[in-house]
Amino acid sequence: MTRDTSDSEGAEPTETDREDQPSDAASATTGVILRGEDVTKEYQTGTQTVRALKGIDFGIAPSDFVAIVGPSGSGKSTLLNLLGLLDVPTDGAVSLRGQDVSTFSDADRTRNRKRAIGFVFQSFYLIPTLTALENVEMPRMLDKTPVKTRERAKTLLQRVGLGDRLDHYPDELSGGQKQRVAIARSLINDPALLLADEPTGNLDRDTGDEILALFDELRAEEDVAIVTVTHDAYVAEEADRVVNLVDGVIEDTGETAADGGHGA
């Protein structure tokens, strides 16, 4: 399976888009997918203002594997939400392939999220009334291309080793199988970036290892960048870079792999 199979469909321009967009050469160095500069996020809780992120920089390039670690309340989820265009920073700028996210309307963010970003959650969040295959199709169900979507979903499920579980409902699947369905779902739109929030949190070690192996394959074969928030040390060990977030700032950059100096 290569990305080309789905690009021929044309309904969701992904690869072509990626080539068109880095027009702003200054900010789009070497095909950086997502870049953050001096990103600050504040929340209003009652009368208090909580600064969840206190001015951090990051950049994510294709096939990166970044692990975000840190104690709870350190701003990990906030950062992941900003990366996923689920939220906008209070200050600083997040740009998706050179485009400032703050200029997007809600609908723009939704569209770009669909096009560029896949989500994997700790609790899988599969829809219980849909089969494995339908869950994978779900993000594209409204696209009026049912035949191609189905083929792509089948390919993806086979890809994650669930070719024989297409018509199983979530409650007929094990935790590891559910997470693999969720990963297949996150890939249905050929995202450039996969955001995984504690993807192994509800899985045993062996199953967690399988998921990590799958991540490795996806990065190698599809150039998907993976950013994960994790508590599991072994997940962080597998990552190219570890971002240690403490109290809204990046404490120190763990194994700063040899990837030409983008910040975090």
Add this chain to the structure above:
Amino acid sequence: MSWLRRVTARFPTVVLARRNLSRATARTTLAVVAIVIGVVAIGTIGAGGEAFKQDQMEAYEGFGGTATVSPVYHMNDDGDIVGGISDQDVSRMRQVTSGATVHPVIQRWDTVVRTSSGETSPSAQVKGLASLGTFYEAQSGSIPDSWRQQVVVGSRFADNNDVETGDQLTVTINGSFERTFRVAAVLEPQGFADQLQADRSVFLPFDRLSQLEDSDSEYGSVIVRVDPQTGSISEAAESLETEFNTRRRTISVSEVQEQRERFSQTFELINQFLIGVGSISLLVAAVTIANTMLMTAIEREREIGVMRAVGYPKRAVVSLLLAEATILGLVGAATGVPLALGIGMVLNQFLVGDPLAFTAAGLRYVGLGALFGVLTSLFAGVYPAWKSANKRPVEALE
């Protein structure tokens, strides 16, 4: 890919909505039941009311182109009640309404009617009216054209006293006149709108009553009929008013057509009021649906958050939840309509004697009930859908 999937894939929102409803079966069923009750209430009240109205309107059937004239009584200086319609008055009526047929009605209050088993019926009204057959139809037996030894009875009288065609009835008037008659016919039920209260009447041969010795030639009322092809009942009524009521009001003339319209309007009003009351059940259903949808939306907050995260626009979430609410309404209406029609058929059989005697208006109420059922559901889904779609995915996923 099967044809079914090809079709359903074109309406993914509907597929998702239907699947979502199937997961909370009990709650979904209860919401549907609420709608069914509303649809049935409106449909049945509407259709049943129309059937009842139709039943009552039948009383006017024999009275096309007629007016009823009743006496107006006055108290004179001596404190006596004066007034009434005499033979002379009837002759004058015939003169001023040339072309109309004038049928005086004799009504006696000093009568006792006894059945062959010896029971007396104090509520029976004894009346005399020539050419009874032009006004009423018989449900059993036949109304004789000219008669001396027979009586014709109303349906209520027949039911109450167990009287059938061929039975004997003894009528005593004023203690002096006493005769036994054979029942020639029982009339069709007429309902309360009938001019002569025929249902509870015993019709004696007109000549018998008019020839009674104590008869003071006074009539209870007069029916004036004009053939609509050749004349107008309004003109006849006007002539009567001019003739009799110029100096003092001595008669009251009422055109049956006008009565009919008044009755119809009154009835419409009552029916609409009842339907209004029935609609309250749909209001309750709306609350139930809104509640159901809110619970659904809260339960599925995360799921909807995921949908938003993977690129479903707000509009899609709104459509999904509205589709779910509308499906509830559609299922409720689809169940309610046959039920309303079934109950309507029972009412029709009971009131009109034909289960399929639906009027266009009656069916319209059933349709209206169904339409309101669906719209109510859709409307009740708006707020939950809006609320759900505007929840930020971040909050939903936390």
